Amino acid sequence: MTDTTLPTALADIRDDFLALEQRERLEMLLEFSNELPELPERYQEHPDLFERVVECQSPVFIFVEVDDERVVHLFATAPKEAPTTRGFASILVQGIAGLTVDEVLGIPDDFPNTLGLTAAVSPLRIRGMTALLGRTKRQVRERIAA
């Protein structure tokens, strides 16, 4: 078993959300949504590599890469008509950037529920982010087993 510890970047994101009023939390989620990076060119032509996160209400696709240093790279794409889902993906992409395999697998599964977004966004919608995290971890396990 991997220890579950919340990496600093994700803890900072959580603390930033919790410091805000409910409405401001939505605005911060929208900022994350706008910051979701474009896919690198080498993946733009490869929708086949991406896995659809069916638990999310809107189409969102993810792909995980583990490099030789065992650092995880998460790529995600979602339409701009789905800003909430994009925001969830962007939080994970930014929070996971530079983390190792063990650190990613150690992220507590209930991290999405700790962001203080359940009232602003609703518990049902938060489930989409939980699924994003779960599928990301599963892909990490698949990559290191390969």
Added chain:
Amino acid sequence: MPVAPDPFEKFAGYAHPERLVSGDWLEARLGEPGLVIVESDEDVLLYETGHIPGSVKIDWHTDLNDPVLRDYIDGAAFAALVGGKGISRDDTVVIYGDKNNWWAAYALWVFTLFGHEDVRLLDGGRDKWIAEGRPITTDRPAPDAVDYPVVERHDDEIRAFKDDVLAHLGHPLIDVRSPEEYSGERTTAPAYPEEGALRAGHIPSAANVPWARAAAEDGTFKPVAELDEIYRSEAGLGLDGSEPVIAYCRIGERSSHTWFVLTHLLGFENVRNYDGSWTEWGSAVRVPITTGSEPGAVPAK
């Protein structure tokens, strides 16, 4: 005060043409006193990315549902919500949203539970408005709060509960979910989160008419002749519109869209939306269900 209806020709064929407005009509009336525009979307952040100038946001999850009781908010909470958005009891409310007005129709249905008289949909919803290059802004209006009366919600006429559905068996039921949910292959809409029903299938004898069949390619409602064909003939809901009908889906949102079509566009007089829908029926103890793609027989009582 209410605003005169949109005389747009296409609407004239509907039973209650005053329940729809076109983009041209609405754009010409932005800022008109007595008219409030409400955006209601599936995605809770979409309004923040840009909305019709002057429109206010009402969210189905965080505004219209009671946070603890599995029910809609009560009269006091509704009065505080809409009064806070600057909506008066006699204002004309035009609702629009994403996904062919799916959630907008849901909000309209909830407004109707509180007896708000003049509430309409923007035909084609958010996507068509944007596709036509009409104005969009990220400026959030700051309407002055008004006194909206505390009106008790009346559920009897347009809302059905589980026991009402059991008593209704033998009359037309319409299941507006996808064919896969109807047959029992799955309990959730394709590509939607699991919402926890223990059995998959449909209420015995219900006809399956997926809600989106009421929408044309551009997200507007189909003309009345096509709707008649789908609901009156194919689904067998009857020609004169007096037969009581209950519509349901998974949590009552898609069936609000069908409720709107049957009630306001086709003029059915007695349509109720069963908002407990499959999440309740599919998990309730000892209620009959049918699997497979056929409606199945009405169970003996």
